[in-house]
Amino acid sequence: MVHSLRKIPTIAWEAGAKIAVNLVLLAFALGAIAKLVPYQLSQLQKLHALEAEVAQLEARVKELQLEQERDRQPQARQRIAQEEANLIGANQRRIIWVQPNNPKQELD
16 A cells, blocks of 8 residues: 555656646647637638639630620621721711810801
């Protein structure tokens, strides 16, 4: 029985050392988490910004694809020429609306 009484302080010291080591590990783990949380939040903000940009670019790509598809149609050649080079067909007339410089002169 005397032999087992001597083991009690040793076991208590061993348990105390284990608890101390675990507390130190816990402190390091909490410190690491405290450093990682702001980094993760900033990365999430960047991710949301990039996702919004991707959505805008996808909409632009879809718009360009529709435009390209429209331009491949047979009647598109004449329309493109009219839009890009201000060309008109042989059976068309150009109408230019002009506003008068001084409205009082028209009344005279």
